[in-house]
């Protein structure tokens with residue numbers, strides 16, 4: 001059965017950028033230049049200006065963007081094998097994988113039960129003489145408590161690397177990507193700013209770091225035939241950069257639309273303390289609602305009800321990283337009660353910027369018919 005409201009219809013989203021999207025892509029195809037050309041340079045300049053940073057370096061995806069930042073700090077002698085990175089327990093597995101790929105140890109921090117983001121009060125007991133970096137994630141488009149995280153990090157001399165994969169445009173005083181020493185973005189197609197395939201970027205104000213990240217993502221080379229580092233191949237390509245440049249000018253309007261939909265959900269859904277909650281988001285930090293999460297102890301029943309109604313849903317994420325088979329050996333015996341509760345109760349409802357008022361009303365009516373039953 002076709003959904004009445006899809007969770008996210010990427011075909012519809014990308015069609016809404018036509019004819020510009022296909023025209024720009026066709027020019028790129030005709031140009032004969034597919035890597036390391038003007039389209040990437042242009043997008044990097046545009047995205048750095050959008051985030052408010054001096055530098056942006058395109059990468060192959062968000063996981064590589066995070067990994068390249070950490071590997072670059074290793075090349076610069078600011079991190080070494082075995083150092084500890086504090087990361088949220090409540091995140092997508094990519095945050096942890098980047099740390100492991102860079103030869104560091106991810107130490108998990110519980111989320112605040114209210115916001116779902118890193119609980120700053122849990123940080124100090126996790127800091128050891130091996131801790132070198134904190135990696136907050138702006139989960140679901142909500143800026144992590146960056147002022148408090150920086151206030152904990154700086155006296156210890158810790159680096160702060162933002163995982164901004166879900167938060168393009170979030171933040172009021174400063175945007176996501178401009179708070180830490182460096183930040184990683186993903187342009188996975190479903191993100192608020194999504195490519196037509198994989199893509200990612202690093203933002204930073206640190207010139208030296210930006211040069212090493214760029215070289216490391218290009219086989220360790222910043223000069224043809226000359227390889228200073230044992231790098232990898234992870235570059236944003238010309239076609240993806242072209243698509244992103246077409247889409248970036250509408251990001252703020254799309255985020256505003258997501259926010260308006262979220263306000264309808266917040267005011268019209270029949271919230272119920274023991275059956276249905278959501279996160280408390282501080283509107284003054286300008287959340288961008290990459291995901292609108294519901295939490296219920298009866299999550300599976302709620303999902304089944306919404307499926308019967310023809311409303312698409314997803315879970316972000318049903319199994320937390322420390323419970324994944326891939327990482328089980330590393331976290332044997334570790335329990336993270338808040339993270340695990342989130343994982344068992346989360347259900348995301350549609351929040352595409354292209355939802356109509358009727359579709360939003362339908363989603364609300366379906367959720368309420370379950371709460372009130």
Ligand SMILES: Cc1ncc(COP(=O)(O)O)c(C=O)c1O
Pocket residue numbers: 061062063064091092094095137163165166185186187188198199200
């Ligand atoms: C929080 C977070 N970090 C990192 C990533 C990795 O991004 P990518 O899928 O582009 O590698 C994602 C992606 O999907 C994510 O949600």
